[in-house]
Amino acid sequence: MSEYSSWSEVKRRLRENQPEVSDTEWESRKQAARTATEARVVGHQLREMREE
Numbered sequence: 001m002s003e004y005s006s007w008s009e010v011k012r013r014l015r016e017n018q019p020e021v022s023d024t025e026w027e028s029r030k031q032a033a034r035t036a037t038e039a040r041v042v043g044h045q046l047r048e049m050r051e052e
Contacts (some may be wrong), residue, residue: 005013015026 015021021029
């Protein structure tokens with residue numbers, strides 16, 4: 001049986017492994033990821049509408 005980690009644990013380890021990245025940069029990266037995810041969702045919805 002494999003052991004799973006919580007998202008907070010994964011994020012904590014990621015931050016520990018990259019101490020040179022500032023809090024501002026982390027927030028910028030998170031916002032960029034959110035924007036990319038939203039664009040994919042909208043693109044998928046648009047594709048479905050076109051196929052109908």
